[in-house]
Amino acid sequence: MKDILLEQIRKTEKLQRSLFYSTDKNPFHCTNELYELLKHAITKKEPFSMVRLGDGEGRVLAYPNLFNKDIFLNQVLTYQFGSSVVEELKRIFGDDYLQPSMTRLQSLILEAIKNADIIGAPSWLHFRDSINDTNIIPQAAQSVCLTTIEASVEKSVPIFDHFIFKPFHKEGLFNQLLKGLDQLTVISHTDITDQIASHFNLPKCDHIRIPGHQSFMQSGEFHYPTLYPEIESKINVERKGDVFLVAAGYLGKHYCNIIKKKGGIGIDIGSIFDGWAGKGRPDATANKAHLLKGSRTLYIHMGHHKTGTTSLQWSLKQSEHQLADSGVNFLTSNGSGNSSELISVTAHRSHIVAKPQKSFYELIANAKQGNAVISAEHLSFIEDEKEIEELFNFSKKYFDDVKIICYLRRQDKLAISLKQQAAKQPFYGASPSSAICGHDSDSVMPKFTFTLLNYLDFKSKIEKWRAIFGNQNVVLRIYDKKVLVDGCVCKDFSSILRLKKPLKSLKINEGLGVVKTKVKHFLLETKAPREIVSYVDELSFNDSNYTLVNKELRLPNILSKFYEDNTTLDLDKDLLACLNSPNVHTYMEPARAIAEITLEILNEAKQNKSIEIDKYKKVVEAYL
Structure with missing residues (x-):
């Protein structure tokens, strides 16, 4: 051969010479x-x-x-x-x-x-x-x-x-x-x-x-x-x-x-x-x-929490190849696509302190050529302008443009959903949502605190980001099916990135259900032993097994102040209408006392898993 x-x-x-356009000079010339x-x-x-x-x-x-x-x-x-x-x-x-x-x-x-x-x-x-x-x-x-x-x-x-x-x-x-x-x-x-x-x-x-x-x-x-x-x-x-x-x-x-x-x-x-x-x-x-030295844009998705962030992050992670084909690098250090783990969050007496860690900045610094996107809803906890300015200055070292993408939600609905998320935690204060909302089992709405006020104060928060990144670089969207592209946060986000093929629509991080959420809040509020909390976490609840009643939420007066502040965000009228919707919030509640339902579960835990409940049972009975 x-x-x-x-x-x-x-x-x-x-032929190596005679075939070519010019035989008397280097072909590269x-x-x-x-x-x-x-x-x-x-x-x-x-x-x-x-x-x-x-x-x-x-x-x-x-x-x-x-x-x-x-x-x-x-x-x-x-x-x-x-x-x-x-x-x-x-x-x-x-x-x-x-x-x-x-x-x-x-x-x-x-x-x-x-x-x-x-x-x-x-x-x-x-x-x-x-x-x-x-x-x-x-x-x-x-x-x-x-x-x-x-x-x-x-x-x-x-x-x-x-x-x-x-x-x-x-x-x-x-x-x-x-x-x-x-x-x-x-x-x-x-x-x-x-x-x-x-x-x-x-x-x-x-x-x-x-x-x-x-x-x-x-x-x-x-x-x-x-x-x-x-x-x-x-x-x-x-x-x-x-x-x-x-x-x-x-x-x-x-x-x-x-x-x-x-x-x-x-x-x-x-x-x-x-x-x-x-x-x-x-x-x-x-x-x-x-390498073409075209302008590079970094898209920083800062949340908020409970605005479809988990679904969006999983969709971004599953679409890494599709994004790369479109010249967009998805920056993440884990399998979920959520970079909030790279944001240190500390709950103080009256406020939350959030700070991007060195590893968060390293993701930005090591981004491949082209545009990039990173998602971390814990960025929405940042209150210190110096942290926002540091993020801006660092990002601009590597990218020509930096866009902040922030999804807002009607404040009462955001607070309620955040409290529902807190019910998933293993103990009181285990997450920022737990620290902010607490675990009062009497109401779906968390008790209004100074910490919660700061989190829901969109006006003050957005003003800080706009002052540093520029009005045109802070993209505000409303988490409401009426105004999301095709009613989907993944497709809506795709439109911001200008993707020709939208991200896959996913629905992840579903709630625990009405009864389980109430039971978990009761357990965490009353500092139930870990073994009991773990037992309830593993249980599968079916709300249809309980009688539920429809209720209307009496909203705190402070929300009317939020509605006034929201009008200063320069939102499109349709977006503002969704954010300031006057519709009364309705929800479902168990007809029976939550302590009564919890007591039944404790007895099942003792019978099925031989869990020691007698001492904690006295706490539950005090609420009957």
């Missing part, structure tokens, strides 16, 4: 010539295609000759599309999948080559190293590209080095090439259209997503043989001469061909895109000079 490969390489020694040809095509707005060929395409074009089956399988199909693609190939082509799958892929690339107006291929620059066991296969594959061009392409078609876009970018020629475009479409694994639009000063940049190369993006999707027809159908040339930049591996050649057929201009830029995005094969991302 080695002799065959050597012979293949030797017979292209002349032909950037201006390429620019003139591309600019002419864009100016004329005529259908046009430029494709690039490397050793990967060379292996495909060689099939079924030159290499053995293992190379076609492992260095072509599974290398780019992942090892699990084998089962998908069998599903579509049958057990003898190699021949039909390789032939189809080869035909797509070959047609793109024959229809191209400019081709990039390996010049003599890529054959300079002495042949050895490591490079003989890549060099032989590169040489196949040259023999294919000689046999299939008219001599008038300009041939440039397939890595020409590296010096092209370095010389700033992409800026000149794209200057004046009113629209650009990018076909790639990651959406960095914001950075591209910013860097090249474009009014509009669209994106068509493809599954990434399996060597660095395990998406579980099959670009080939399954998804490429769907991606092909998304190529919409609205106007003749619309420009598309394509970075899509083997199938990128095919997409450029389709773009030309539909009247557009397809330019296969390949791995230079990985350099722009800072995401891709190591050889493509190693040169940080290629």
Whole structure:
């Protein structure tokens, strides 16, 4: 086999120079010539295609000759599309999948080559190293590209080095090439259209997503043989001469061909895109000079608590790959997506002290290139302007823009829900919600304290964040189905991030139910032994087993003051109407005394689990 490969390489020694646009200078020095040809095509707005060929395409074009089956399988199909693609190939082509799958892929690339107006291929620059066991296969594959061009392409078609876009970018020629475009479409694994639009000063940049190369993006999707027809159908040339930049591996050649057929201009830029995005094969991302220095935005989601935060955080965590494809990094240190664990919170006599820890700041400092989002509802506890200012100054070291996203909720509903959350705690004061709301079991509304007042005082809180981050950088939303996008906090948050595909809707952190919530508050309020609290935590309560009555909540007078303050938040009238809704809050209560229900549970605990209840039972009986 080695002799065959050597012979293949030797017979292209002349072609390594003679095929190319200029034979009298270094191929990397032909950037201006390429620019003139591309600019002419864009100016004329005529259908046009430029494709690039490397050793990967060379292996495909060689099939079924030159290499053995293992190379076609492992260095072509599974290398780019992942090892699990084998089962998908069998599903579509049958057990003898190699021949039909390789032939189809080869035909797509070959047609793109024959229809191209400019081709990039390996010049003599890529054959300079002495042949050895490591490079003989890549060099032989590169040489196949040259023999294919000689046999299939008219001599008038300009041939440039397939890595020409590296010096092209370095010389700033992409800026000149794209200057004046009113629209650009990018076909790639990651959406960095914001950075591209910013860097090249474009009014509009669209994106068509493809599954990434399996060597660095395990998406579980099959670009080939399954998804490429769907991606092909998304190529919409609205106007003749619309420009598309394509970075899509083997199938990128095919997409450029389709773009030309539909009247557009397809330019296969390949791995230079990985350099722009800072995401891709190591050889493509190693040169940080290629990284687009577009503006970066950090989105800090600060809560409040009980505004769908848990559902949103889980959705963000489960959508990390989707976010990354859109150029957004989700910053988190755990599996839940909630970074509140990195905010130290201390309950004092009359107030809460909250402070981001060093590890919270490290997440921001270590964020990958692109935009980023972090979620920590404990940030809504911060009252000290110095902490807010420190967060602002630190974030601005790494990001051009910092947006604070804050969800508000009608104060009485927020207080009630926060108290329900407190019922989930194992002991009194175990969480900030427990410290703020207490565990009074007589009312669904927590007792009004100075600490609770500070937490619900949106006006004072938002004024502090706006004074430091700027009014335009503090985004206020109302947690109410009437004004959330599609009634869902996950979709609403997606609209703030400007995601083309919304986050998955999740509903997590459901309440304990009416009866269990009341029982837990009673246990925590009366300092029940841990064993009893743990027993009740594990019990499954069904509210339908109890008689419940509907009640209306008599609201504290202080809420009318909040309603006045809320009008100063500069909210849209629909948002303000939800926040200051005059509707009476109704809720369900057990018809029986909660101490009576608790006593029944204690007797069950003694009978079923042999838990000692006699001493605590006296406390419960005192409430009967």
